[in-house]
Amino acid sequence: MAILEKKTYKGLTEETAIQLVKELELFPVHAELTAREIGDGNLNYVFRIASEENSVIIKQALPYAKVVGESWPLTLKRAKIEADALVKHGEYVPAFVPKVFRTDEDLAITIMEDLSHLKIARTGLIEGEYYPNLAKHIGQYLAKTLFHTSDFALHPFEKKRLASAFSNPELCKITEDLVFTDPFFNIDTNDYEPELQSDVEEIWNHTELKIAAAKIKQSFLTEAEALLHGDLHTGSIFASEEETKVIDPEFAFYGPIGFDVGQFFAHLVFQVIVRKGEDREIIVNQIDEVWQEFYSVFSELWKSKGVDPFTKVDGYREVFLAKVFDDAIGVVGCELIRRTIGLSHVKDLDGIEDSAVRLKAKRAALSLGTNLILKKASIKTIKQFITTIEEFTA
Structure with a gap:
């Protein structure tokens, strides 16, 4: 280069x-x-x-x-x-x-x-297209980029050098505000339909929810686990039936691994909210597949490429990946809320022309997001996560 x-x-x-x-x-x-x-x-x-x-x-x-x-x-x-x-x-x-x-x-x-031969994944998903390799490819992308830039794979000096090189305070501040702070308070930049006012005020007045969100934000602020993409949603991915390309990592920095995983989960969840029947089941299966692929590839790298002595201790891998999953579920909750009532929305919801259907979808996103933030400690497996999604979006 x-x-x-x-x-x-x-x-x-x-x-x-x-x-x-x-x-x-x-x-x-x-x-x-x-x-x-x-x-x-x-x-x-x-x-x-x-x-x-x-x-x-x-x-x-x-x-x-x-x-x-x-x-x-x-x-x-x-x-x-x-x-x-x-x-x-x-x-x-x-x-x-x-x-x-x-x-x-x-x-x-x-x-x-030039990736013009591909389509932005969000656009394709909204149009009902099916990307059979998307979940597998993103699972591999997450596992390989996050493992190889972590303390599990790098000498501490190299890891800290990279963390310094990728210090990104200005764009991190945008995430800190728009994802983890502003939607939980009466901030002028929040943006939502007047019909959602009571739903929004319920969030603003929910002290337990705000404390739980603050803990998730604190993890984002302090845990430099790996080099994140930092904004891994379906609008940052080009796709076709065969190819997947991740773009736009301008928010990249060293943070908690579960953040990238949770961001991608959340934007598949938006598709679950708006789809019906078999089309909905396709996305549900992709949520399961991306986690299974991530878990499998990350585990294999842990066993074959781990340099930290603790990677050889039985049981530590499972504990760490459980922590990643817990972090991811919290991020999903925050992302669902912020993309519904915060400054920056998603076309998955805002593009619904029927106002009654759109408001119903947004209330589902707010209810699910709130539940995930409050109850994430009780959601231990991908099956439990999917069950919770289905409970709030049926």
């Missing part, structure tokens, strides 16, 4: 994006190039540069959130963190992340493999 020469930051346009790839000689000198800005996110520009034979993606971080403007400044360092996370995770799961061709920390850009 080459690093470009030092430049002064300036937002790219379609014209300057073409000029940049020409300067970098990423295409034949006489190639006719087209550029299109294809980003639909809030924090970045995304350009697709193409010739008749080839194409690349240029992603450039913005110094502010588009939804708010320059009054909400954001660090450009996240572009380097994202590129470095793609490269680091690519060491362990090259099939599941895009290739990185060039980076430039000053321009806050990453030039990477």
